[in-house]
Amino acid sequence: MRCDLTGREPGFxxxxxxxxxxxxxxxxxxxxxxxxxxxxxxxxxxxxxxxKGIKTVDRIGIEAAVARIRAQGGRP
Structure with missing residues (x-):
């Protein structure tokens, strides 16, 4: 499980x-x-x-968050 926006992954x-x-x-x-x-x-x-990703979307807006995800090579 990985966050689309922040890239957070499980820690081991x-x-x-x-x-x-x-x-x-x-x-x-x-x-x-x-x-x-x-x-x-x-x-x-x-x-x-x-x-944290949900809070980031609340702060910067969904349009900016999608632009950031696409810039990282993600696909929303």
Missing amino acids: GKRVSHSHVRTSRRWDPNVQAKRYWLASEGRHIRLRLSA
């Missing part, structure tokens, strides 16, 4: 038990599927965004 590490046995684990980003109205194209687009 080790879970350490009381006896110090180490096993693998991962930290998943808080990725949500969001649907936005893209007025310039007259259609809805569906994006997979992390919580």
Whole structure:
């Protein structure tokens, strides 16, 4: 699971038990599927965004966010 806007991906590490046995684990980003109205194209687009990505869209607007995603080589 990867954020379309910020590029956040799972982090990997080790879970350490009381006896110090180490096993693998991962930290998943808080990725949500969001649907936005893209007025310039007259259609809805569906994006997979992390919580920080949703806040970024709220701050800069959906048009600027889509332009940023396309500049990174993504396809909204």
